[in-house]
Amino acid sequence: MADLRRPPDWQQPADRHTSLIDPVITVRQLSRFGFARKSLTRIDHALVFSTSKGAYETYLPPLRPGRGEVAARRYTAVYEVDMGVHPHRAEIPLPSDNDAFEFIATVDLSWQVIDPAAFVQGGHRDVPALLLGELQLATRSLTRQFPIHDSAGAEAQVLRGLADRPPPGAAVGLKVIWTLQLRRDQQDIEHQRRLQSINHTSTEQIRTEQLGMAYDIELDRRTRQQDAFQVARALEYGRRDQELVLQRQEWQQEQDRVRARHEAELRELDAEKIAFYQRYLEEGGVVAWAMHLASNKQDSHLVLNSMREDQLRLIQAKMELARELLAGDNAEDYELESPKRLALDAMHEIFNQHLPGIPGPQPPSPSPSAGTRLTKADPPEADPPQMNPTEETDSTFPGWRPPPGYGTSPSTPPPQRDGDGREDRTP
Known part of the structure; x- marks a missing residue:
């Protein structure tokens, strides 16, 4: 590697967790008698050397050229290229059959440099813009065939059309894995949400009325059943009350018979007492005094x-x-x-x-x-x-x-x- 006593022509303050749009980290000019230092290059970065004839030679990690080899081949510059995988998410507008409405395509992609020399030779500095531009260019003609409300059909057509084309970024040495989701624009989404809200409200009202009728029927049935139960309970209560009244009357009659029998016995006893005292009182005072003296000596x-x-x-x-x-x-x-x-x-x-x-x-x-x-x-x-x-x-x-x-x-x-x-x- 070149001597780092001279400042690089281009350098990014990037590490392993930095979100990059340009995978070229540093660019240095090499002197004729420069020498390389292996310890100053990251192990996961590739080195692309340019010659005076305009050719590019790549040293993938962990290969590094020696000082003699660099001097012998007379490299003029070196590019340090990041070969990591970088994710990116973006939204791109796609036209519909009506220019007043546009589809919104949400693209999730991850890119990686697999051919550093081709990428350096291509001279691109913004990888996400490159990839999104290729996708938008390939899909605009496909989405114009569909109205704004048919986002599902447009998405399916886009996926089929891109499957027949080479993957984006392949010409500049990139490996891209991507997915695309198509949806309507925000105004149509809000309109559809309002329509859906109206439909939901109408459906709720219809459902409420239907269930209300069922509820009324069930409530009427339950009320009738309760009325039947109350009538049956009232009849049973009346029957029990009548039986109780009859039993009470029978008991009262029995009490009256017992009372009458007791009163008759008392009358008979009083009559016997009256006859007894009458007989003794009629016989004279001496007999009455004798009877009194018999009980009261x-x-x-x-x-x-x-x-x-x-x-x-x-x-x-x-x-x-x-x-x-x-x-x-x-x-x-x-x-x-x-x-x-x-x-x-x-x-x-x-x-x-x-x-x-x-x-x-x-x-x-x-x-x-x-x-x-x-x-x-x-x-x-x-x-x-x-x-x-x-x-x-x-x-x-x-x-x-x-x-x-x-x-x-x-x-x-x-x-x-x-x-x-x-x-x-x-x-």
Whole structure:
């Protein structure tokens, strides 16, 4: 390689990651007695030497010429060419059948120098512009056959047309791998987007209406089903409620029957009680007091005092009645004969210390044939007091005698007799 003590005629500040459009990195003029330095050239770069006769000789990496070889062949210049793969992406306009509209071609390509001498001899400085120009030149006549809305057909025609032609950049020693995508211009794209939006909106509305009808049908069916369920539920509720009402009525009737039976039993019991108390009350106060004393033994003193007071009141009443009968002159003697006899009998019992209601010795009744009449001045003789063998005295209350009917059946009181000795049935 030439001595680098002289500055190069052309040099790019590029490394492995720099995006290049010109693969020639440096260009140096060589003196006749120059010499090469191998260590100052990158290992992946090719060296293209030019001779004085206009020829180019290439040294691909890692080959490098020696100093003697450079001096012997009398090279005049050296070109350092990058042989890496460089990608590039670009958009080029392509005409349609209407000049007012253009297709937009998006080109993705990657290029690499495979023949450095041919590239240096071609003298190109902008590889992407070279390749895109060749593609545009080859495809313009193909895309003019299609309207702007038929981008797919135009793209297919372009790919078929380029497949029959040599690859771009082959004439200048380049290896190119490319792909092309054709689309409409931006105005047509926006127009198609608006149309598509309108179509989408219309489709959505149509779809909404269709689904709305289906939704309405389904909603109506569901509402009818709910109504049917509610009617069935109401019928079932009514049936259950009617059954409950019937059961409640049956239960109420059963309760009424039980209550009526209970009330009837209570009435029967009350009737029995009424009959029981009526029978004993009809038989006299002594029996009633005896029944009370049978259930309340602690009231014996009260019962005896009450009976004694009742007897005293009865005796006083009889004495007053007898006094009034014996002293009265308002009736005939034959009308007062029987009452006076009863009054005398009561007085006779009082004098004999007999309690009323206890049978004692009967006084002799006067013979009707004797023609004698009881008067106020002729009282009957009182029999000597006799003691009934059934009578018993109470040691607690001296002088007390059993009440009438005591020791005998209360239902058969002693009969009362008139002055003729016959039973007195007058109440």
